[in-house]
Amino acid sequence: MTGIRMAIAQPTITADAAANGKQVRSLMRKAAAGRARLVQFPEGMLSGYAKEQIADWSQVDWDTVRAELEQIMALAAELEIWVVLGSAHPLTPPHRPHNSLYVISDAGVLIDRYDKRICSHTEITHFYSPGFEPVVFDIDGYRFGALLCVEVNFPHLFSQYERLGVECLLLSAYPVDVGFEVKARAHAAINCYWIAMSLPGQTVDLMPSGLINPAGIYTTQVAGQSELAFATIDRDDPTVTGPLKHARPWRAAATKGDIYRSRAVTDPRSSNRTAL
Template sequence: MTANRNLKRRVRARAAKTGESYTTALRHFRSTLTGDVMPESRSLRFAVAQTTVREDPTSSAELRESGAELRRMMREAHQAGARIVHFTEGATCFPSKFVMSSQGPDQVGPSDWSRFEWDVLRRELAATTDLGRELGIWTVLGSVHQLSGQDRPHNSMYVISDQGDVVARYDERTLSTTKITYMYTPGAAPVTFDVDGLRFGCALGMDSHFPELFMEYERLDVDVVLISTTGSVPFSTMVANEALAHAATNSYWASLAVPAQHSPVAPSGVVPPDGEWVAQCDQDGSASLAVVDLGHSTPDNVTNLARTWRRRTRTALLERAPALDATS
């Protein structure tokens, strides 16, 4: 009972100091067998991949090629000791707006999703989840998610556990004009999941242009944000710069997964909270991996102190802001 009271006292003290909720503060502690409360030590080997993104979901062959490449990279990540591997947007397929257009192939119009080889995609996803269970590795990958009836699908990220279960799905929230006009249904909420004591958040496609989404993940106490994107080369370069900024200004790790085709300009990579690349994939247009160890050792390290300072400063700014004069 004494150890339990001491734990509660220390958690409440941390919550009062940092402005965190009790539940959030509790995450930073663990009980040892002796009953002492020690800082939680967290570390995880992580892999980010860049793979060839294919754009024709009416082609069974392309869907199978993407699935085979995904599974090959999963095996390589497992061999490197990774617990989780992160893939790009549209890793299973990133449907071309021209291929899917009901008015195509030369004009963009409403997408005809009946032409998508959904059965092939489901078989490839099943093979991928089976391999994740066999290897004991977590997998996060981009895929189109079919909805019922006439509803347009989501552009999504699947979170597949090391038991081979899809435990979460993030749907892109900030759709481009073409995506929201002709192709997809937007998502509505952030998604987080925990692996080995680290909390991950998901961002997809155009999300990288909206810092408020990344500030939201900071408030949700994530340790790592996984950013998956596909687009033109200039767009990938912009997102790479934004990934550095999001990591530095929110004091967490960021992983950026892009297509192998874009790697000569903006390869996939991992950014620590200091906002500098710590690892990047090959820049030769090939499928490859970058592997790093994520984590931090104490609840009072520089990363958490920076978060605490920013939260306290933002609160002070709001408190000092002059009230608007309704008569002016």
């Protein structure tokens, strides 16, 4: 098998961090049994997501969140699987938590954390502190990046990851409208990389979780109320030769602009835009 095999989770999130952690570990075991190298979970999976499961941070037992996270890290090492896990990340009081994705290696090490940079109006006003940095990491020679939910509306975040050499963007979310899928597919096609979407079971009526290829086409979807699907990212797949080998390099050159500046002309019929 070429490429890298991943699992995309679509679990139902609860307000109980212990129940969420148990569900995460169950799906990790299924992902490992299916030979996945990485398993991705939705936004807010461990702690619960603000506005949905969480009305106030005083409802969250942070000691339980931490204990569950430590068990998940230990299991990642045991199963030798990478985990990208959505959760609120507590800060020092009185600061509000980040809305985060924990990146846990197959050695059970928390190697990085993506903190949502562009929070919604309600999130930034009442619930979360913003982050400010992109996150990239490599697994078996493939480069991944991470974004969260409402950030789907900000193209510059997706193009930044293209410039950082990302081949698969992990987009974990808790979507509220069907337009989310259209935007995600467009970003995949425009930037010529895979986008993996992990969404909660609560939003299956809007769209499925799944993997979108660099042509903007779903290659895998989580079926119905299922909780997990497997997908393979393979840069040598002939069906994505056009986007990866031709379109992406050309668009990078076009964005740089030298091919146009070298062909600039000095001509009054060019500079006079009202000439017939």
